[in-house]
Amino acid sequence: MTETAADTTRTGDDVPTALEAAVTTTDHLRIGRAWIASGVLFLVASLVAGLLVSLERMDLSGMAVFGDADSLFRFWSAYRVGIVLLAVVPVVIGLATAVAPLQVGASSVVFPRAAAFGFWVWALGAAITVAGFLIDGGLGTPGGTSRTDAVALTLLGLLMVIGGICCATVCILTTIVVGRTAGMTLSRVPLFVWSVLVAGSIWLVTLPVLAANAVLIYVDLASRSAVAFGAEDTIWEQLSWAFSHPQVYAFALPLVGIAGDIVPVAARRRHGSHQALLVLTALLGVLSFGAYAQAAFDVGTPIREQAIFVVEAFLVVPLVLLVLFGLVDTLWRGAGSRRTRMPAPLYLSVLSVLFLLAGTVLGALRAVAPLDLLERSTTGAQFTFTIGAALLAAMAGTLWWGDLIVGRVAPQGFGLASALAVAVGVELVAVSDMISGFMGLADFTGGDLSGAGYPGSGVNVLNTVAFVGSVHLLIGALGWLVTGVVRFKGARSLGDTWGGHTLEWTTETVEVTSESPLLDAAVEVGA
Amino acid sequence: MLTTGFKLWFGFFVAAFSAAVFAGYTSGATETGPISLGWKGGVGNHVTYVLFVVAAAVFGLLGIVAVAFRDADSESVAEVLGVDTPPPAQTQVGSSIWPVLGALGVATLVVGLVVSSALFVVGLLILVAVSLEWTMTNWSERATGDPEVNSELRERLLRPVEIPILALAGIGVLVLAMSRVLLASSVNGAVLVAGAVGVCVFGAAFVFSRRPNISRRLVSTTLILSCVAVLVAGIVAAATGEREFHQQGGGSGGGHVEVDG
Amino acid sequence: MSSLTFAPAVPNRPRTLVIGSALATSGVLMFFGGLFALYFARRADAMAWGMEWFPEGAIRLPPGGMNMATMALSAITMMWAVYSVINDDRIHAYLAMTITAVMGVAMLNQTVFYFNDIALPIDHSEATTFLYVIVGAHMAMVLVGVLWLGLLLLRALGGQDTSRNRDLVSAAALYWYAAVAVYMVIWLGIYITK
Structure with missing residues (x-):
């Protein structure tokens, strides 16, 4: 459907090369593809870091992989930052950039040049961040052995990443608000669009706070022998709220929309109450505001032992349950209909909601003070469940809307197998970390496990299970990458792949490929 | 009528402010501090309180914008413009560097x-x-409704500025990069590099001049790749550093500079 | 002498720029919200322990007050610009935008002068680090606003700041008002309460 037809108005030298077109594009489908492809590549890189950390955790006595605890910490933190801000969020933004305008009946994302600018700022920032981590920088270490200039570079790269994400979010949100076609009020938009509107609103009020933290650290680091905010052993503590409960829910929020759009099409039934799902998504958004949970600035009672944190942690669970109930209800009412289909993205999207539920339950358990789980590896388990849920939903989204975004068909079976590998990986890593956490394993174990009294407790076995899970995650991510590559070589899509009822399946996409800003003839993308 | 966008963001406003008050009173606030923005009494945990209050203000702003513009619904925009169908939110723009x-x-x-x-x-x-x-x-x-005229306007205004500046900047960067390469090479190496680059430039110019029908793309690709190569070589050379220079002849200002290969 | 006439460009959809600006400005406000939250938390902690926050006499009210007055006046001139554009009064629009930008520059100038004058090292204490980060970030915000106004003036000279394109100025105005609001908090939170 979205195959680019030859531009009959230009020949020879006037037609931009593929590289020129990729670099200078302002087309929302191309920008969306760039976000998704880059996100998947950074996902693979992040998972390699995670795999190495898991490998090291299997036997910490010798530090055979990293050599010292600080290097281990560097990769451990790189994994968390990478999988959220360089992988999951970018893929969601890519899906939203490509699909949301079509879902609301707009021909393009609003401010397309700014959208492209957002992508490039993010991409270069991501490269700088990764470089910072690799040259002994990162976001601080317990032992303080990092290179100061490399830490500064990492922080500045992180600022660019945040800036790029916020810029893209503004473009998408403006498109959703302003670009809607006649008759489509905000209460009628598809759930994916709504979830992006809600999640984007939360990102816009929380990521700048992370930027504020990073600026403060950077200035302190650059201006003197840092003692206040730039002290190396405190940097991660100041930033870690963004990669922990409840803020991680904000990054996973669009999964409600992805599942909410896939389920009714597969079930051939409308949601029992579209409005109820809109409200639930908004409430989830409210509860995912996590910028306040800054443990590094605790005075008196720690913030994570205060009522607001505990109440928020517990309220989120029934909301996710209600979302799940709504989706299952739609599926249930559609069951038995001969028209009901069970495509791969359906399984994945429902599974992603289940993982989110597991994440929220763990989040609630972490908030129970007597269990003393806040600094345990339960934190990692909760992170893995929640971000893993977002990852699965993103995979479901690319399988669902991929035909529309690329215009070519992907092998659904292979895509499903890759996603299932990721699901198994998430399950193994999260469950083993959860049990280890209950047994007392710290979130970051640092040095020698034997020194911390773990031998014989079974933690080593669980760490081995987590390693196997990490291998699954990496295999799944590589499979996702391959699915994408194969899609570009696949057969041309025939249009409405799933018999969807939302606007994107009825809109003819237009791709602009000319190099002149003013003289382009929009190239009709042939159906 | 309260629009959906207003309900969303104003709902966020209410939730954020309620959270601020709740967090304040459950973290040691006194008197009416959390309600009066700290005017009368303490607000409790400052980080939590301030962040929730600012978030509430931001959501309030968005809510007001949403309701003022009636969510920017297509129908309300059409009414403002007095037309049946409002213009698209975004006109097509072409590629842009x-x-x-x-x-x-x-x-x-x-x-x-x-x-x-x-x-x-x-x-x-x-x-x-x-x-x-x-x-x-x-x-x-x-500028106008005619894309061709618009394009011409832009060209006329900006080309006379763009071309000299870009040319100067390009020449400057290439000269700087080449100088780094020559300074990083050994004495004989520098001669060889200078000679080789000269021959390449001359050879390419000769080929291009002999074949006037050669594709413009080939020419531009060759030039771009050459410039990138010089630039990369310059960066590598700058990172490597200059070769050692030895002053011979002692005395101040008397000796000539000999370069150690 | 012949004259050429061209069809006018298709009008922009109203609201687009203003909503985009509102969203972007929200992000900027939250950035400052984050800084203020940490600032007030640390300051309250220091006060509770009876520790010195800013060195005695380092923060003086008159420069902050002058800056506040300048920013407040610039908000009025910005409103004047919006009003003029809505009424297709181009001369007043140029004037109002120029005065607003000049006031922004004046505010930047006053701040730089004041900070040179007090010569408080950034690494003197946590408080001074905060001071420089918050005031510096606000200066960057104002600088962006001044540049934005400059670019708008460029477009205005090209004849585009008319009531048909009022969103161009309204969007910038929204951002400018936010800059004034942020300064108000700086003035109250840093210069007055010290």
Whole structure:
């Protein structure tokens, strides 16, 4: 459907090369593809870091992989930052950039040049961040052995990443608000669009706070022998709220929309109450505001032992349950209909909601003070469940809307197998970390496990299970990458792949490929 | 009528302010502090309270904008304009180099903050240039209803400025890069490099002049690749550093400089 | 002498720029919200322990007050610009935008002068680090606003700041008002309460 037809108005030298077109594009489908492809590549890189950390955790006595605890910490933190801000969020933004305008009946994302600018700022920032981590920088270490200039570079790269994400979010949100076609009020938009509107609103009020933290650290680091905010052993503590409960829910929020759009099409039934799902998504958004949970600035009672944190942690669970109930209800009412289909993205999207539920339950358990789980590896388990849920939903989204975004068909079976590998990986890593956490394993174990009294407790076995899970995650991510590559070589899509009822399946996409800003003839993308 | 956008963001406002008050009173606030923004009494945990209050203010602002514009629904926009169908939110724009150049400017600026102030200034200059170009492109697209005229307007206004500046900057960068390469090479190596580059330039010019029908793309690709090669070589050479220079003849100002190969 | 006439450009959809600006400005406000939250938390902690926050006499009210007055006046001139554009009064629009930008520059100038004058090292204490980060970030915000106004003036000279394109100025105005609001918090939170 979205195959680019030859531009009959230009020949020879006037037609931009593929590289020129990729670099200078302002087309929302191309920008969306760039976000998704880059996100998947950074996902693979992040998972390699995670795999190495898991490998090291299997036997910490010798530090055979990293050599010292600080290097281990560097990769451990790189994994968390990478999988959220360089992988999951970018893929969601890519899906939203490509699909949301079509879902609301707009021909393009609003401010397309700014959208492209957002992508490039993010991409270069991501490269700088990764470089910072690799040259002994990162976001601080317990032992303080990092290179100061490399830490500064990492922080500045992180600022660019945040800036790029916020810029893209503004473009998408403006498109959703302003670009809607006649008759489509905000209460009628598809759930994916709504979830992006809600999640984007939360990102816009929380990521700048992370930027504020990073600026403060950077200035302190650059201006003197840092003692206040730039002290190396405190940097991660100041930033870690963004990669922990409840803020991680904000990054996973669009999964409600992805599942909410896939389920009714597969079930051939409308949601029992579209409005109820809109409200639930908004409430989830409210509860995912996590910028306040800054443990590094605790005075008196720690913030994570205060009522607001505990109440928020517990309220989120029934909301996710209600979302799940709504989706299952739609599926249930559609069951038995001969028209009901069970495509791969359906399984994945429902599974992603289940993982989110597991994440929220763990989040609630972490908030129970007597269990003393806040600094345990339960934190990692909760992170893995929640971000893993977002990852699965993103995979479901690319399988669902991929035909529309690329215009070519992907092998659904292979895509499903890759996603299932990721699901198994998430399950193994999260469950083993959860049990280890209950047994007392710290979130970051640092040095020698034997020194911390773990031998014989079974933690080593669980760490081995987590390693196997990490291998699954990496295999799944590589499979996702391959699915994408194969899609570009696949057969041309025939249009409405799933018999969807939302606007994107009825809109003819237009791709602009000319190099002149003013003289382009929009190239009709042939159906 | 309260619009959906207003309900969403105003709901967020209510939730955020309620959370601020709740967090305040459950973290040691006194009197009416959390309700009066700290005017009468303490607000409890400052981080939590301030962040929730600012978030509430921001959501309140968005809610007001949403309700003032009636969610910018298509129908309300049409009513404002007095037409049946409002114009699209975004007219088609073609490819543009400014986003990627702007991002490169930001990256240069950022790396410059850590590496050198000169690089920082270069990043700043790139950003200023991109801002101007971007603005002029936007302006020209809205100048008239005729895209060809708009394009011509832009060209006439900006080309006389762009071409000399770009040429000067390009020549400057290439000269700087070549000088780094020559300074990093040994004495004989520098001669060889200079000779080889000269021969390449001459050879390419000769080939191009002999074949006037050669594809423009081939010419531009060759030039771009050559410039990139020189630039990369210059960066590598600058990172390597200059070769050692020995002053011979002692005395002040008397000796000539001999370069150690 | 012949004259050429061209069809006007298709009008922009109203609201687009203003909503985009509102969203972007929200992000900027939250950035400052984050800084203020940490600032007030640390300051309250220091006060509770009876520790010195800013060195005695380092923060003086008159410069902050002058800056506040300048920013407040610039908000009025910005409103004047919006009003003029809505009424297609181009001369007043140029004037109002120029005065607003000049006031922004004046505010930057006053701040730089004041900070040179007090010569308080950034690494003197946590408080001074906060001071420089918050005031510096606000200066960057104002600088962006001044540049934005400059670019708008460029477009205005090209004839585009008319009531048909009022969103161009309204969007910038929204951002400018936010800059004034942020300064108000700086003035109250840093210069007055110290």
